[in-house]
Structure formats: C-alpha cells, structure tokens
Amino acid sequence: MALNILVVIAVLYSVYFCRTLLLPIFVSGFIALFSSPLVRFLADFKIPHALAAALVVILLVLVLGLTCVFLVGPAAHWLDSLPALGDKLTAHINGWSDQFKLLRSQVMPDANGDSNAIGSALETIIFSALSLVAGTTAMLLVQVAAVFVITYFFLVYGDNLMRNFVRAQSSFAEKKKAVIIFQTVRDDISRYALLISIINLGLGLATACVMAVLGVEDPFLWGALAAILNFAPYIGPLVLSVILTAVGFLEYNTWGMALIVPGSFLLLNFIESQLVTPTVLGQRFNMNPLLVVLWMFAWGWLWGVVGLLIAIPLLVCFKILASHLNLIGCWINILDGDIARQ
Numbered sequence: 001m002a003l004n005i006l007v008v009i010a011v012l013y014s015v016y017f018c019r020t021l022l023l024p025i026f027v028s029g030f031i032a033l034f035s036s037p038l039v040r041f042l043a044d045f046k047i048p049h050a051l052a053a054a055l056v057v058i059l060l061v062l063v064l065g066l067t068c069v070f071l072v073g074p075a076a077h078w079l080d081s082l083p084a085l086g087d088k089l090t091a092h093i094n095g096w097s098d099q100f101k102l103l104r105s106q107v108m109p110d111a112n113g114d115s116n117a118i119g120s121a122l123e124t125i126i127f128s129a130l131s132l133v134a135g136t137t138a139m140l141l142v143q144v145a146a147v148f149v150i151t152y153f154f155l156v157y158g159d160n161l162m163r164n165f166v167r168a169q170s171s172f173a174e175k176k177k178a179v180i181i182f183q184t185v186r187d188d189i190s191r192y193a194l195l196i197s198i199i200n201l202g203l204g205l206a207t208a209c210v211m212a213v214l215g216v217e218d219p220f221l222w223g224a225l226a227a228i229l230n231f232a233p234y235i236g237p238l239v240l241s242v243i244l245t246a247v248g249f250l251e252y253n254t255w256g257m258a259l260i261v262p263g264s265f266l267l268l269n270f271i272e273s274q275l276v277t278p279t280v281l282g283q284r285f286n287m288n289p290l291l292v293v294l295w296m297f298a299w300g301w302l303w304g305v306v307g308l309l310i311a312i313p314l315l316v317c318f319k320i321l322a323s324h325l326n327l328i329g330c331w332i333n334i335l336d337g338d339i340a341r342q
Contacts (some may be wrong), residue, residue: 012302019303020139024146027306030313031147032154033186034193035060039155053155057148064144067224074218081250181324188320193313195280200230203272210264216251226265230272232308234289235296237269287315288334 015022035056042052162182169175208223216222222244229236241262248261278286295315299307 016302019307020143023303023306024143024150026310026314028147028150028154030193030310031060031151032158033189034197035151036155036158036186037190037194050156053152056155057152060151061148071221071224074221077218078221078247185320185324189317192281192316192320196231196277196313199272199277199280200227202276203227203230203268206268207265210268211261214261214264216247216261222247222265226269228309230269231310231312232296233273233312234293235300235308237266241266287319291315291334 038056039049039052042055043049047055166175166178166182169178204223204225204227206223207226208219211219211222222240225240225243226237229240244262244265245258248258249255251261252258292312292315296308296311299311299314301307303310
C-alpha cells in the first residue's frame with residue numbers, strides 16, 4: 001500500500017514538473033484522435049497517407065489562424081473596456097456605501113470608506129493578468145507549433161506503431177485480440193471527440209445567436225468562448241457566466257438587465273448538458289459529476305487552463321481504455337454517473 005502511494009506521488013510529481021514536455025504530446029494526441037477519421041477518409045480517395053495527414057494539419061492551422069485573426073480585435077476591445085467596468089462597479093459601490101454608511105460605521109468603525117480602492121484593485125489585477133499573458137506569449141507560440149508537428153507524426157505513424165505492437169504478439173489469437181481492442185478504443189475515442197466537438201460548436205453558435213438578439217457587442221467572441229470553455233464542464237460555463245455578467249453590466253448599466261445575458265447562456269448550457277449531450281452520447285460516456293469536478297481541479301492545478309480543457313477528454317479516454325482492457329476491474333463502475341439507470 002505504501003509503495004502504491006509513493007508511485008502515485010512520483011507520477012504526480014513527474015506530470016507537474018514535466019508539463020512543458022507532456023502538454024504538447026497530450027494535446028496532439030487528442031487532436032490526432034479527432035482528425036484521424038478525416039485522414040482515413042482522404043486516404044480512401046487514393047491520397048497518400050502522409051499527404052492526407054499534411055492536408056489535415058494545414059487545414060487545422062488555417063482554421064486556428066483565421067479564428068484568432070477574427071477574434072483578436074473583439075478580445076482586445078473588451079480588454080480595453082475592463083477599466084471602464086471597474087469605474088462602473090466603483091460608482092455602484094459608492095452608491096451602496098451611502099445607504100449602508102451608518103451600519104458599516106457601527107459594525108466596522110475602523111473601516112476605510114474609500115470605495116475607490118476597489119477600482120484600484122481591479123486595475124492592478126487587470127495589468128498583472130496582461131503582463132502574465134505577454135510574458136507567456138512566446139512560449140505559447142512554440143508549444144502551439146510543437147502541437148501541430150507532433151499531431152502530424154501521430155497521424156502518419158500512429159497506426160504503424162500499433163501494427164508493430166500487433167506483430168510482436170506471439171500467437172494469432174493474441175494478435176487478433178490486440179487489433180480488435182485497438183480499433184474499438186480508437187473508434188470510441190474518435191467518436192467521442194468528434195461528437196463533443198460538434199455539440200460544443202453548436203452551443204457556441206447558439207450562444208452567438210442569442211447574444212446577437214440581445215444586442216450584446218461581438219456575439220461571435222462569446223460564442224467562441226462558450227464552445228471552448230464547454231470542454232471543461234461546470235467550471236467552464238461558470239467562468240463564462242461571470243464574464244457575461246460583467247459584459248451585460250457594461251451593456252445595460254443595470255443589474256436586472258445585465259443578468260439576462262448570463263441567464264440566457266445558462267439556459268442554453270442547461271439544455272445542452274441535460275438534454276443534448278446525454279441524448280447524443282448516451283449513458284456510456286456519462287460520469288459522476290463529483291469525480292468530474294475533482295478531476296478537473298486536479299488537472300487544472302497540474303497544467304493550468306489547458307489542463308482544465310483536456311481533463312474530461314482524458315478521463316473519457318481512461319474510462320474507455322479501462323473498460324476494454326479491464327485495467328481496474330469493477331472499480332470502473334465508480335466513474336459511472338447514474339447507476340440507477342443502468
């Protein structure tokens with residue numbers, strides 16, 4: 001038991017301190033699983049496998065580049081609006097402080113009544129965040145380039161690696177079993193990655209349309225954020241709801257109208273999470289919400305924002321592998337979200 005605990009600690013230590021190396025590999029693996037059906041589709045038209053993989057990677061680079069070019073302007077605009085948000089919040093807090101001045105003086109007689117400190121604190125947080133982003137931009141670009149390079153090699157040589165593993169098996173029965181397991185796991189993971197991406201894209205488009213109807217500026221920016229952050233269930237939508245609350249406050253200046261903006265998104269997210277996703281994915285990929293949240297917090301601590309985004313795909317991959325390879329036996333049932341329905 002003690003040895004197992006030491007092994008877990010050693011693995012966590014390695015994953016944390018090797019994140020710069022491991023992050024591009026993990027992300028590349030997920031992208032390769034998502035795009036491998038497209039590579040096989042192109043290969044059916046007698047296109048060489050290496051060329052088909054190159055075309056898919058080029059397409060991914062173009063999509064990412066065009067998306068960044070399309071969204072960088074609106075994102076910069078809203079970053080410039082953050083000080084204005086701080087001023088508006090300060091003004092509202094000043095109004096509230098007048099109403100509760102007597103109560104505050106009785107409860108906290110030594111409290112400082114200068115509410116402008118909140119605006120200063122917000123400004124400090126904003127500039128600190130911008131400095132952090134500027135300082136990590138170069139490393140981010142290097143890692144993005146590494147992701148696409150590794151993705152290409154996954155797409156070209158991933159199947160060859162598996163074929164070599166199959167050849168290494170001693171008997172025909174073991175080779176057949178290895179092929180079946182590999183194809184089943186690959187198809188299940190690719191199916192999940194494709195379906196969840198389509199669902200999140202649909203949520204993003206629906207969010208953009210609703211924001212446009214509400215008259216919120218730059219609706220496609222919020223749609224893109226909704227699609228990306230929905231890869232981190234519960235936490236991602238919560239973060240976007242807070243952001244949309246601030247956006248609604250800037251747009252409408254009153255809390256009543258401002259709450260309509262995040263409320264509309266939360267309604268869409270409820271429909272997606274409770275109706276669309278269970279219907280499309282079925283109970284096979286359903287997992288316990290408590291374990292999902294704990295898993296995301298763990299990977300968020302290990303690898304930051306990217307860890308949050310890849311935590312659930314990683315958990316799904318682990319569940320698929322564990323179920324087919326019988327890695328943890330009956331313990332796999334702990335991951336299930338609703339035993340009563342099964």
